Amino acid sequence: MTDPAPDIARLTATAAEASAGRTSGLRLLDDTGLLAVVLDVTGLATDERQPLEDRVRAALLNEAGVREVRVAMTAEKKTLTIIAVGSGKGGVGKSTLAANLAVALRRLGVRVGLVDADIHGPSLPRLMDSEDAKPASRGSKLVPVDNAYGVPMLSTGQIAAPGQAIAWRGPMAGRALEQLIDASWGAVDTLVVDLPPGTGDVQLTMIQKHKPAGAVIVSTPQDLALMDAARAVSLFEQVEVPIIGLVENMAGYVCPHCGGVSDPFGSGGAETAAKEMGLDFLGRVPLAMGIRLASDGGVPPAAGTDPQGEPFHAIAARVAAWLEARKGR
Numbered sequence: 001m002t003d004p005a006p007d008i009a010r011l012t013a014t015a016a017e018a019s020a021g022r023t024s025g026l027r028l029l030d031d032t033g034l035l036a037v038v039l040d041v042t043g044l045a046t047d048e049r050q051p052l053e054d055r056v057r058a059a060l061l062n063e064a065g066v067r068e069v070r071v072a073m074t075a076e077k078k079t080l081t082i083i084a085v086g087s088g089k090g091g092v093g094k095s096t097l098a099a100n101l102a103v104a105l106r107r108l109g110v111r112v113g114l115v116d117a118d119i120h121g122p123s124l125p126r127l128m129d130s131e132d133a134k135p136a137s138r139g140s141k142l143v144p145v146d147n148a149y150g151v152p153m154l155s156t157g158q159i160a161a162p163g164q165a166i167a168w169r170g171p172m173a174g175r176a177l178e179q180l181i182d183a184s185w186g187a188v189d190t191l192v193v194d195l196p197p198g199t200g201d202v203q204l205t206m207i208q209k210h211k212p213a214g215a216v217i218v219s220t221p222q223d224l225a226l227m228d229a230a231r232a233v234s235l236f237e238q239v240e241v242p243i244i245g246l247v248e249n250m251a252g253y254v255c256p257h258c259g260g261v262s263d264p265f266g267s268g269g270a271e272t273a274a275k276e277m278g279l280d281f282l283g284r285v286p287l288a289m290g291i292r293l294a295s296d297g298g299v300p301p302a303a304g305t306d307p308q309g310e311p312f313h314a315i316a317a318r319v320a321a322w323l324e325a326r327k328g329r
């Protein structure tokens with residue numbers, strides 16, 4: 001007596017259930033009950049794979065007519081879309097923009113993570129209120145730290161002792177960044193990366209190695225800052241990274257007492273410069289006491305409902321539109 005032929009539909013259902021939907025193929029290899037099953041283990045850590053395989057095999061061996069089960073695993077190599085935030089020099093609000101852009105993109109439904117690659121002055125842990133958090137590791141990979149804003153994050157500041165980061169040099173910085181980007185990002189598919197300010201070798205190496213899909217350049221409105229911004233633009237152009245656009249930060253000071261607007265650094269310079277360089281202008285963020293206070297307090301203005309967050313939401317909407325258009329290409 002031979003067993004009746006196994007019922008493929010039933011086996012498929014059994015495998016799907018035992019693998020929580022990770023079965024991507026199943027077929028009989030011969031008529032003696034030798035079954036091949038393919039599991040999609042994308043995003044699973046190495047130590048989660050064996051238990052999955054065992055569960056699926058056990059469930060299938062339980063079915064009539066199955067003598068042996070061969071399990072193959074496939075994993076999609078996920079490519080992350082990297083948005084680099086750069087500036088020609090420090091202190092222009094690059095980190096503030098990076099943090100708020102990420103928070104605002106998250107609100108728009110983008111599965112976004114945040115990487116603080118500014119080895120000279122990692123400030124995102126403070127901005128995202130996760131200064132004391134240390135990333136765990138899973139296998140050989142770092143696990144990004146969660147925060148209240150739904151934007152998993154990794155920072156050079158979290159993997160180095162305080163004050164030590166400043167001594168990092170080229171190759172070591174490169175390895176550190178590698179770890180931050182090639183981390184266990186889970187559902188995240190887009191990374192906002194806060195680069196070190198300036199246009200030196202460190203920046204160039206980082207950009208070449210982890211090629212961003214596009215770059216956002218932050219500048220203050222005055223001429224000197226804009227000349228630095230132009231250098232940042234040409235750094236990205238050199239390695240054929242598209243510029244998503246320019247952001248003008250600290251434009252127009254809103255007096256907290258009288259509400260009057262003055263222009264300590266001038267205003268509109270970045271928009272004019274963008275036009276001259278043939279680049280998109282993404283928006284203007286005013287110089288406002290509330291932005292600094294909220295940022296220093298670990299609450300990105302884009303996370304709240306204050307008008308303070310609005311410029312960041314407008315900028316994020318343009319970046320999201322850029323990302324969408326890119327998918328269509």
Ligand SMILES: Nc1ncnc2c1ncn2[C@@H]1O[C@H](COP(=O)(O)OP(=O)(O)O)[C@@H](O)[C@H]1O
Binds near residue numbers: 092097295
């Ligand atoms: N639009 C703004 N209004 C007020 N303060 C700001 C604004 N943007 C940035 N800042 C403050 O300026 C300082 C430098 O900003 P930061 O984002 O750290 O610059 P960078 O990363 O370019 O060095 C921080 O104290 C920050 O809170």
Ligand SMILES: [Mg+2]
Binds near residue numbers: 094095096118123
């Ligand atoms: Mg910074």
